[in-house]
Amino acid sequence: QVQLVESGGGLVQPGGSLRLSCVASGFTFNQYDMGWYRQAPGKQHELVATIREGGSISYEHSVKGRFTISRDDAKNTVYLQMSNLTVEDTAVYYCNVPAGINALWRWGRGTPVTVSS
16 A cells, blocks of 8 residues: 655745655655645645656756755655745645656645745
């Protein structure tokens, strides 16, 4: 059974930083691309960062230069280092395997990030 467990979110002031973690289980982690998504209130999931099984990385335009995705295949974990956060980054953050316009697995609980002064 696939499980995706996100953690590390919280309340942070504009300009602050957070590091998110996602531990995956139930599939062969090192054979899959991994992505971080976010869902703001009333909106659909948005893919913000992808790290492929070969290590190449891509970012959504609004987070490029501020967010850094990484993975540790030995720990079945993907990370998202977020810096210079803005109120527009407020959302629940999820990890998953990108699959076209959708994601491959059922969503985990996510970890909420609130950017507010």
